[in-house]
Amino acid sequence: MGLETSKDPFLTRVKQSEKDTFMQKSVAKAQDAQWDKREAARKELGHWQDWRNLGEQIRQHVIKYLPDYLEEFADNVEKRGGHVYFAKKDTDAVNYITNLAKEKHVQRVVKSKSMVTTEIDLDKALLKIPGMNLMETDLAEFILQEDDWDEPTHIVFPTLHKNRDQIREVFQKLGYEGDNDPTHMARFAREYLRRDFLQADMGITGCNFAIADSGLINLVTNEGNADLTMAIPKTQVVVMGMERLVPSLKEAEVLDNMLSRSAVGQKLTSYCSFSGEQVAGESDGPEDLHVVILDNGRSNALGTPFESVLQCIRCGACLNVCPIYRHIGGHGYGSIYPGPIGAVLSPVLDGYEKFGDLPFASSLCGACTETCPVKIPLHRLLIKHREVMMDKLKTDKAFNKAIMKGIGMGTGDPALFQMAMEFDHSATLPFVSKKPTSVENLYNHEGHITHAPSMAKGWTDVRDAPRPPKHTENFRRWYKDHEAQKGETTDGE
Amino acid sequence: MANDNREDFLNFIAEKSGRPRHQLADHPFTPINDLPETTLADKTPAELFTLAQENSEAEHVTFKAVASADLPGLLDGIIAEKKVQSLLLPTDSRIAAYGLTDWAAEQTPAPVYWNPQGTRDENIQRAQDADLAVGCVDFLCAEAGTITVATTPGQGRSFHFLPTHYVALVPQSRIVPRSRQAMDWYDAEIKAGRLHTSNINFITGPSNSGDIEMVLVVGVHGPIDMTYVVLTDQ
Structure with missing residues (x-):
């Protein structure tokens, strides 16, 4: 799929989204429910603004010393016997992973939910290997895969746009004969995917946080599929954005708590795991661990006013308070990163030519900035994008120059100005x-x-x-x- | 699969950020507040027990508290209730410490163990075949109802995820306020070289998902239910 999910113009995508009334109702329901859960979880923790300050400090410190933390992390992964590959571009990462799969004669891959692997379009590349079987094992991602790789609509709830009957139809193609009860359908997915787990020879995960001083990978999930992905296959590949680091287990513990509360209103999700390559005496876990650290445009933010976007911990809270997201849903943005964070991040990653409309998909109400657990000034960054575009792109265009020149002449000449007023x-x-x-x-x-x-x-x-x-x-x-x-x-x- | 581009990569991002490399040693991270350590730190052991019970039950966990002498009877009840045909136990000295050696020897059919000398496939298959796993965990964090466990040769990763039902045994003395206290312990043990593990799990209730119309489904890929047993005399 890649970062860009649609070639349609922005206004076309918006009009298509506006017709999807089920999606709009689902998003509104999710936003309202998450508001209650999120705010209750934060209030229960107490001193939320001080926690935000701490979260911001951790993330800013990591970004400030990013090369040093990456170096420390890579050293520690390698000390544990793992391998680290630094990928400048999406194609570098994809080539590394597909070559690894070919070298090891991998035939069955299980994946747990990972935005970054969607960003680099990894699944499609792996499926080009003859005989390859690949399964997304997160329930939502599994549904999207079996529905002909439908687009996700939310960072945390990718199938928000689908109702239970649509999901039942997807499962019926796989042999499901039950009703549309979510519990029954989830049990079917459990049995169906368990076979894939047990036969898999490669597991692929994302990474919530990489622990610099131990070389461990922190994953935060509710279903348990990521843990099975890290436990059963002999080879594990972790794909991570280069900014997803924390100094130690202690800071991971802070951010896991903030992430869980902000993303789903839980004190902690069901599973928070800290994992590396198998050590002597253990019988499961990866015998061969590969960590792929990806730039793919993230470095465009470094040293610019957009650097703070790299603080993001992918909780999706900004989506859950955004009035624009409520109206057009995830598909309207045309990026796998929708909502306010997507409107800031997508142009950073891949430029204004593709994503220049997104900074204008905002009412600038500031709710995103207010809810962000690590204090990214999202609405100010949207304004900054607009400024940069006006300065660097629009004023170079002859048409705009002519218009501004005309307005200058009209307002600069008293006679012309008076005539316009008349x-x-x-x-x-x-x-x-x-x-x-x-x-x-x-x-x-x-x-x-x-x-x-x-x-x-x-x-x-x-x-x-x-x-x-x-x-x-x-x-x-x-x-x-x-x-x-x-x-x-x-x-x- | 050599990693020959590391220096180029790191130099490039240092240049882009306009900041030189190798500054971290002089600027280590120092947190601006101590909320992770101080939150709930004033609770008494009795208050932590109550909090742990409330928060565990809120996460769909069955919460039990017994003295070690009553543990075998409690486990027999769970086995009968869940119609368990295959029981998985860890190879762990805590099983004996909790007084379960004789109980385990008398079980019919005999329990299977996660075997430190077993192969990968053997142990994974044992976990896959188990109706119930009874695990020994390291801590119970009161704030969220979270159990924590490090992978060992006698109690692998899949032990906690593949069986259908799961029981966690935890001493009452190991109830801590928050995940921070458990994490501090793991961090110190690993850095001191006393804990050799590739994996630490923080587990809060059974697996769940809201991916279908945001309806909470309990029991997806991991165990479909969980019971925490707090040993009041341990």
Whole structure:
């Protein structure tokens, strides 16, 4: 799938998402439920703002000394007998892993949920190996895989857009004969996937946090599939974004607590595991561990105003408070990283040409910034993206230059400016609706604009615009009359 | 599969960030507050026990507390209730310490053990075939109802995940306020060279998922139910 999930233009994706009323209701229900659970879990912990300060400090410290922490982590993985590969690009990571699978004659791979492996489109590459069988074992990812690799719609709840009947239809293709009860369908998936676990010769996981001073990998899940993925296959591959480090087990413990509360409103998820290559005397766990550390555009944030986006711990809390995400769901963003964090991160990873619309998919209400457990100033970063785009991209365009030049001439020449003030009211007549004044068209100067042409159309497609007043009623005339009247009053005293 | 690009990679990101490498030794991480250690640290052992019970039960755990002398009877009851045909035990000195040696020897059919001398496939298959595993865990964290356990040669990773039902045995003296106290212990033991393990599990209740319409399903890939047994005299 890769980072980009759709080639359709942003507005097309939005319109498609708006038609999906089940998705909209599901997202609203999830946001409301998660709000209650998340806030209760944070309140129960107490001193939440101080915990946020600590979380932010941990993540900022790691990003500040990132090369040193990566070096320490890699050394410790290797001391434990594992291998570390640094991948500059997605293709580097994919080539390393597929070559490893070929070298070891791997035929059966089990995976646990990992956004970063979706980002590099690993599954499709592995499935090109002749005879390869690959199973996503997280229940939601399993459903998406069996539904012809449908797109995830949420970082934490990837199948939010699917109802139980749709999932039942997916499972029926695999031999399921039961009803649409979620428990029955989950039991079917358990039995179905257990066979794959027991036969797997390679396990692939992501990484919530990599522990620098021990070389262990921290994974946080609820289903237990990640632990089976790390326990049963002889070979394990961990794919991690290069920023996903913590200094020690202690800081992982802090962030696991904050992640669980922020992502799903639990004090801790069912399984928080800290795992490395098998040690002497143990009989399960990976005999051969490979950690692939991925840049793939993350370094674009370093040393820039966007550096703090690398603090993200992928809790998805910002999605769960976002009014735009509530309206268009994950598919509207066209990136596997949706919501406010996706709108900031996607352009950093892969540029404005593909994801330049996303920073505008925001009301800038700041709810994302307020809820972020590690204090990423998300809405400010969205504004910063807009500034950068205007500075670096838009002003280079001849069309925009011409418009700005025209506006400059009009406002810089008193005669032209006066002429515009005289005729703006009458010039807008063709675009005006003359509905009676109400709360929606309060500033009504013989009608309001409902269908403006050209660039202003984007505005009037979704809201009305006030019509300029007649030149005898405009602000300048009013101010002049007001001053004159005031002078008369003063004179009379 | 040589890792020959490491220096280039690290130099590149150092250059991008505008900060030189090898500064960490002079700037180690020092936390700005001690909330992880102090939260719930003022609770008495009795308060921690109550908290552990409340939070475990909130996570769909069956919570029991017995003296060691009553443990065999309790386990017999669980085995009967769950219609257990195959029982998996760890090769762990704590089984004897909890007074279960004779009880285990009298079980019919005989329990199977996670065998430190066994092969990978043998032990995994034993866990897969087990209806019930009775495990010895290291700590019970009161705040979230979390048991913690490090992998050992006698009690492997799959031991805790493949069996259908799971019972965790934990001494009351090992109830700690939060996951932090357990983590501090593991961190110290590993760094002192006293604990050689590739894996530490923090487990909070049975496996679960909300992936289908956000409806909570208990029992997905891991055990479908869990019982914590606190040994009040240990």
